[in-house]
Amino acid sequence: MLSDRHTSRRLLLVAAGMSLLGVAGCQGSQGADGGSATPGAEAAGAASDGPAAAPASAAPSVPSAPSASSVPQSAAPSPVSSAPASSAPGPAASGSPVAAPRPVAAAESKPVYELDAERRVVALTIDDGPDPRHTPTVLALLEQYRIRATFFLIGENAAVHPDLVREIAARGHHIANHTWTHPDLRNLSDARIRDELERTSDLLNKATGKPPTWFRAPGGDWSTASLKIAADLGMRNMAWSVDPRDWARPGTAVITDRILKDVRPGAIVLNHDGGGDRSQTVAALKKYLPVLIDSGYYFTAPPG
Template sequence: MLKKIAGFIVFISICALLSGKTAMAEVYEVKPEDTLATISDEYGIPEDKIVNKNKLLSTALWPGQQLEIPSKSGFDEIKAPFLTTSKLSSSLPELFIGPRVSLAKLMSNSLDNEMIYMGNTDKKRIALTFDDGPEDTYTPQILEILKQKNVKATFFVMGERVTEYPERLKQIHEEGHVIGNHTWDHPHLPELSDQQMHENIKATSAEIEKVTGVKPDLFRPPFGEIEDRQAALLSGQGYRSILWTADSRDWEGLPAEEIVSRVKQDARPGVIALQHNYHASGPFETVEALPQIIDELRAEGYEFVTVPKLLDAKGSHSKINAFQKINAMNH
């Protein structure tokens, strides 16, 4: 009984640290001279962790803005719980809910249920993303530009358009771009029941897999609207919910120069840029803006990568080190 109680206390403590929702969470008020970089340097917290914690859709800050500063605490810094479980001769899952639970899965579920607005900032890389296709007007032009510029991008596609333009989706896949799920028909997710959301997304993934042979593990919510609970449900189904940190607002019919300006003003390592490869009617100048975005940001030293590549090192080292420490303490 004592072992169970001690295990429960340790488990709850680590869950609190993982969720970053400790009572001592610090809130910072942005000053006029502040940038993400200066705040990151001041607290020793990576920019992407600040962005993702605060769900920032832009890297631009404004005076008076309130930012929650993520805790530095992590498995790499937690020593007492490991010593405790070692002395008790049981792993945390065994102490709390039995030996059949994988600690790796437990950690993964705790760490990965958040939405992603920004990727790894270790390298000067940006991910270009395109929503709402495929179709036969703008998508072919965008693909040609990407091919000429030797850029791989990420396309978040809708199920109903995949059924209408399967060959275009196949082209996107065969040219080396990554494909993500953007629902079947672009609903407002908070208005759907869990079952409706599940069926909508499942149908889209099935259609994508039928055309490309690959089941997507990236998801982007329409309008950027998704509840934390819904993102957690999707995480449990193997999806990473991808938002953005630079919004071109090309869907508003902005001129190419303004689209370029909007993306460039938010450009920094780890940024995920939102554009579209579908537009129903009216002015739409993403095709004109795209070559300028690529050329001007490349001139500043940026590399363009897919979303998975942007995220490939995100959190991996801390998790691996944590697993190694736990295994070492329990064997």
Template sequence: MKKDQLFTRRRILLVGATAAAGAAGAAGLLAPGDDEPAGGAAGPAAGAPARSARKASAYRLQPLTGYGPPSAAPDRVPVRREPLMSLSGRGRSMVLTFDDGPDPRYTPQILDTLGRYDVRAMFFVCGEMAVDHQDLLARMADEGHVVGNHTWSHPLLTTLSRRRIRSEMTRTSDVIETGYGERPRWFRAPYGAWNRAAFQLGSELGMEPLAWTVDTLDWTTPGTRSIVDRVREGAAPGVVILSHDAGGDRTQSVKALRRYLPQLLDSGYQITVPRRQHT
């Protein structure tokens, strides 16, 4: 796909997203967790090893993201000491996130399921995966999903120099801009291992750090039913669900989404994409 065609598609998406965001009004914002350390390196959290009668559109999709046209320089964002973890605001809103992709074996199936129920999600992509599958980034843009930065090669950031961390982030942001149409506004550290350098460099690149509330542990391939149960048991207003669309066999993750997504919607949850909080 030519780049001018991609940006034409992106502009069409932005017009629609801006109108939807206006309808959403002053919806909830992401809030930092209370139990993260104030500085230094945060220990690795759970995560994948490196490698009804309601109208769907009106009820199920309540976008919170403030989309805008690409800018020449990154937006100024605060340097945080802990990642954002939960969504504080009105309503029964939840965020679904998928890490490590895009993978042509599983990501299209996840996008198909999200599209079937007219909801949006976040995809934290690795540069080494995204560079060869920019068509999937373009599809995410066209369908209104949010793409975040998950580094180039999924390293443990707390073991790297600042220069290497910057390279991991910058290369991935460059690939996302080419395929998605704009630079990412969100960043997630592999393994949930954050340190001061990651927060500072992410801020310099215009990205907010986002963690999660509920880990499905799908990367352990515990069985489809186990993944579904973790989502159902952890469901609550404001939670951010962590799943994966790459990094291994994600067949269970795909099947689980097909089961728990309609259950969440029928229970009254709104599946949203987040709006960035500047403080």
């Protein structure tokens, strides 16, 4: 009888131990499914994606004069070459998660006015689209000359023409943020600035599956708040060094002459495909692009 009691007690202890092991095993396996992974596992997963940039801790001052940028370019671009369409981010599938932006360090939030002046490169930037009248023609020209450009899109235009947004991305061009309504950011509250930038970034992210990593203030009118908010949203700020003032429609010859006169190695050229009649800009592109190519310039887009 005593032996039977000892045997029963031993069986109960074994059963309890197996139950505890089963619970521990379930808890340890939840990390792979997004449950309660241990801090060490989360750290290891983050390390595999590379270190994220530190968030902006202080509002940077707005520079009063253009200065050279430290934008890295690890390899010389091929002559007049753009990224093939297959390398461009495709549109996000319906209902699929979009990529999360990484904050930009405060030191990198100041506007970039030019690229590496030691190399014969030009960055072509196109503002205020997409526009159904002029954007397709600009895209055809860039494809003809195998040039990759950066398109700074206005959110409300992108919302009306999402197919054009996807077409720009599919052709390998860089898509960037130019606010939702093109306001003067210096006159807006911090909350309004954030809304202008965040709405546009969210829309472009959903359309292409990739958050924009560059921002341009309308008119180049940055504010201390807009610089910080853009950095918080994972965007660096891009200005320009060559402005033909094509938005004022001074004439095709004037636009062409201003660009060819002012362009230099590392230049960032400002043009527009939206915001009005841009037929003069399109005509100027047809004239000055082959001249720059024949002069030995390479076209590039800043790293995303």
